[in-house]
Amino acid sequence: GENVEQHPSTLSVQEGDSAVIKCTYSDSASNYFPWYKQELGKRPQLIIDIRSNVGEKKDQRIAVTLNKTAKHFSLHITETQPEDSAVYFCAANGGGSQGNLIFGKGTKLSVKP
Amino acid sequence: DAGITQSPRHKVTETGTPVTLRCHQTENHRYMYWYRQDPGHGLRLIHYSYGVKDTDKGEVSDGYSVSRSKTEDFLLTLESATSSQTSVYFCAISEGSAFSEAFFGQGTRLTVV
Numbered sequence: 001g002e003n004v005e006q007h008p009s010t011l012s013v014q015e016g017d018s019a020v021i022k023c024t025y026s027d028s029a030s031n032y033f034p035w036y037k038q039e040l041g042k043r044p045q046l047i048i049d050i051r052s053n054v055g056e057k058k059d060q061r062i063a064v065t066l067n068k069t070a071k072h073f074s075l076h077i078t079e080t081q082p083e084d085s086a087v088y089f090c091a092a093n094g095g096g097s098q099g100n101l102i103f104g105k106g107t108k109l110s111v112k113p
Numbered sequence: 114d115a116g117i118t119q120s121p122r123h124k125v126t127e128t129g130t131p132v133t134l135r136c137h138q139t140e141n142h143r144y145m146y147w148y149r150q151d152p153g154h155g156l157r158l159i160h161y162s163y164g165v166k167d168t169d170k171g172e173v174s175d176g177y178s179v180s181r182s183k184t185e186d187f188l189l190t191l192e193s194a195t196s197s198q199t200s201v202y203f204c205a206i207s208e209g210s211a212f213s214e215a216f217f218g219q220g221t222r223l224t225v226v
Contacts, residue, residue, distance in 0.1 A: 105155035
C-alpha cells in the first residue's frame with residue numbers, strides 16, 4: 001500500500017524566513033497530494049493541494065511543488081508569520097483512490113517573532 | 114465549516130468494553146473516513162466508506178469495525194477496547210468527485226483505562 005514519508009518532524013524559523021517541508025510517496029498510481037494545517041487542539045484543515053498533472057501551485061505565501069518522477073512533493077511557506085505555527089501534514093491518495101487518503105506523520109512548525 | 118459532528122467528544126472506558134463512536138454529516142458527501150491521531154504517528158486511516166454499506170479497510174484496521182447504514186452516519190466500533198486504542202479519533206468526509214477536499218470533524222478523545 002501507499003507509504004508517505006514526511007521531513008522534518010520539527011522545524012523552527014524566524015519570522016519572515018521561509019519554511020520548506022518535504023514528502024515522498026511510494027505508490028506511482030497516487031495522483032492527488034493535499035496539505036493540511038492543524039493548530040493546537042483543532043481539526044486539520046486543507047491549505048493547498050496539487051494534482052499529478054501539475055508541477056507547481058501557488059496561493060499567496062504558500063506553494064506546493066510535485067516531482068512525479070522522483071515521487072516527492074514539497075510545501076513552501078514564504079514570509080512566515082507567528083500564526084503559521086502549527087502542525088502540517090502531507091497526504092497522498094494511494095492507488096489513485098479517493099478513499100485511501102494516507103497522511104505523513106506531520107511537521108511541527110514554530111515561527112519565532 | 115462543513116456539517117460534520119462527532120459524538121461523544123470525550124470518553125473514558127475500561128479495557129475489554131465495547132465502544133462506538135459516531136460521525137454524522139449533513140453535507141450528503143459520498144466518502145466518510147475514520148482516522149486516529151497519535152503523537153509521532155500523525156493521522157492513520159482506520160476504515161473508510163464510499164457509500165451506504167460500502168466500506169474498506171485502511172492502514173490500521175485491526176480491532177476496529179465500521180458500519181454505514183445511512184449516508185449521513187458512519188459508526189466506528191471497538192469491540193473490546195485495549196489501552197493501545199487510547200487516541201484522538203477524527204472523522205472526515207469528502208464529496209467523492211475526483212480530488213475533492215476532505216473535511217474533518219472536531220475529534221473524539223478516547224481513553225481506555
